[in-house]
Amino acid sequence: MSDPREIEKMTTVDRCPVAFPLRQPGQSFPPPQYLEFREQEGLVSTTLPSGELVWLVTRHEDVRAALTDPRISSNPSHPGFPRAAKTGGVPSQDEVPGWFVALDPPEHGRFRKTLIPEFTVRKVREMRPAIQQIVDERIDAMLAAGDTADLIADFALSVPSLVISSLLGVPNADRDFFETRTRVLVTLTSTDEQRQAASKALLRYLNRLISVKQKRPGDDLISQLLADGTLSKQELSGVSMLLLIAGHETTANNIGLGVVTLLSNPQWIGDERAVEELLRYYSVADLVAFRVAVEDVEIGGQLIRAGEGIIPLVAAANHDGTVFERPDEFDPSRSARSHVAFGYGVHQCLGQNLVRVEMDIAYRTLFERIPTLELAVPVTELPIKYDGVLYGLHSLPVRW
Amino acid sequence: MRISVDTDRCVGAGQCVLSAPDVFDQDDMGIVLVLAEPADEPAREAARRGGATR
Numbered sequence: 001m002s003d004p005r006e007i008e009k010m011t012t013v014d015r016c017p018v019a020f021p022l023r024q025p026g027q028s029f030p031p032p033q034y035l036e037f038r039e040q041e042g043l044v045s046t047t048l049p050s051g052e053l054v055w056l057v058t059r060h061e062d063v064r065a066a067l068t069d070p071r072i073s074s075n076p077s078h079p080g081f082p083r084a085a086k087t088g089g090v091p092s093q094d095e096v097p098g099w100f101v102a103l104d105p106p107e108h109g110r111f112r113k114t115l116i117p118e119f120t121v122r123k124v125r126e127m128r129p130a131i132q133q134i135v136d137e138r139i140d141a142m143l144a145a146g147d148t149a150d151l152i153a154d155f156a157l158s159v160p161s162l163v164i165s166s167l168l169g170v171p172n173a174d175r176d177f178f179e180t181r182t183r184v185l186v187t188l189t190s191t192d193e194q195r196q197a198a199s200k201a202l203l204r205y206l207n208r209l210i211s212v213k214q215k216r217p218g219d220d221l222i223s224q225l226l227a228d229g230t231l232s233k234q235e236l237s238g239v240s241m242l243l244l245i246a247g248h249e250t251t252a253n254n255i256g257l258g259v260v261t262l263l264s265n266p267q268w269i270g271d272e273r274a275v276e277e278l279l280r281y282y283s284v285a286d287l288v289a290f291r292v293a294v295e296d297v298e299i300g301g302q303l304i305r306a307g308e309g310i311i312p313l314v315a316a317a318n319h320d321g322t323v324f325e326r327p328d329e330f331d332p333s334r335s336a337r338s339h340v341a342f343g344y345g346v347h348q349c350l351g352q353n354l355v356r357v358e359m360d361i362a363y364r365t366l367f368e369r370i371p372t373l374e375l376a377v378p379v380t381e382l383p384i385k386y387d388g389v390l391y392g393l394h395s396l397p398v399r400w
Numbered sequence: 401m402r403i404s405v406d407t408d409r410c411v412g413a414g415q416c417v418l419s420a421p422d423v424f425d426q427d428d429m430g431i432v433l434v435l436a437e438p439a440d441e442p443a444r445e446a447a448r449r450g451g452a453t454r
């Protein structure tokens with residue numbers, strides 16, 4: 001939206017757009033300016049790397065309103081849909097059929113209904129032994145390799161990656177392939193060419209995998225969905241791609257950051273409430289829910305015109321002091337349940353129950369089996385992802 | 401406290417089951433089920449957190 005007429009349309013509030021990316025090197029987390037944004041009347045706007053202006057929603061109440069308003073769409077084929085990176089962003093159904101997080105009701109419902117039975121609280125509880133085994137094996141490998149590790153590569157990333165790939169039936173041997181492609185897609189500075197190549201490669205790979213499973217079904221979700229037949233083969237590739245991507249990077253970032261916090265708050269290790277509070281506190285998917293208004297709509301006292309982009313910032317909502325007392329403190333004794341780290345409304349994270357179990361098992365087992373675990377670098381030197389769609393650490397050097 | 405659920409609007413996330421497991425469950429399709437009316441005030445509070453508004 002670099003067209004000046006478009007910009008004029010947005011200046012319903014006489015205020016300059018704030019700088020993007022919202023996370024800047026050297027800052028604390030969440031970005032301190034979120035407090036300011038929440039306290040301002042109306043909404044603030046920012047200019048994305050694509051040149052587009054978008055409205056930023058930061059109050060808890062407004063984020064929930066934006067994520068449930070039927071006049072606000074998740075579908076990138078609507079004009080004005082914001083793009084996170086220079087040109088790329090949320091794929092349309094033409095690019096990735098079955099990428100249902102980018103569909104609105106009622107089309108979205110068919111996908112959601114097909115998948116939700118696989119991610120219920122009970123179904124995920126049944127996966128506990130398998131997840132425990134994956135976690136134990138990762139720790140065995142770390143212990144066998146010496147007395148230092150990069151806890152991101154060796155644990156925080158490998159655990160959710162192995163969990164989602166074994167659930168889907170994606171061979172472990174291909175981890176490096178899909179993790180590398182995913183990283184391109186979740187990096188704000190990736191070029192258009194890199195992004196398209198990564199997306200195409202993943203889709204091609206999953207298409208092939210699905211053809212193999214058509215001939216030789218396995219005991220996995222992809223085979224089961226194929227047999228079920230509700231989704232076309234093409235849609236199934238996109239659905240699998242969404243699950244694979246959403247299933248590992250987000251959780252990896254949250255597990256890694258949580259280890260750092262628990263190392264300095266050991267009294268909370270093993271307490272279930274710590275997981276919920278870590279989800280709220282870090283809100284790694286702050287820049288994930290992108291939307292566009294398809295009709296004029298008012299959010300937080302701000303008139304948003306049809307065709308204007310909106311980003312509900314879940315980290316800002318989760319640090320709203322009117323909902324969470326002393327929001328910038330890590331305090332698992334609070335009731336964190338009303339956080340929106342998994343979004344809100346019909347697109348509310350499908351994998352959230354899986355995430356809770358993965359984080360719970362990961363922390364319990366890690367600190368129980370390696371009680372002398374400590375950071376190998378000062379906490380201020382940990383490399384934070386400032387260029388990521390997701391908040392997290394590039395690496396986490398530890399020793400024991 | 402009477403609990404009624406609108407299964408058409410249920411998104412199947414399981415939040416209610418986590419907040420108030422004695423009151424809510426999910427059926428095989430992931431959709432909300434009411435198991436029982438909450439017995440006392442802490443249970444009512446949990447049910448409210450789980451999505452019941454009244």
Ligand code: HEM
Binds near residue numbers: 284285341344351
């Ligand atoms: C800490 C980990 C995670 C966080 C913070 C997270 C966050 C989110 C958020 C904020 C949304 C909403 C997006 C929107 O409204 O546009 C979402 C949707 C989604 N997530 Fe997650 N997620 C996590 C892990 C997972 C895992 C492990 C899976 C894999 C099973 C997963 C699968 C999905 C899917 C399929 C959707 C789209 C749901 C729909 O459109 O109905 N996520 N997630």
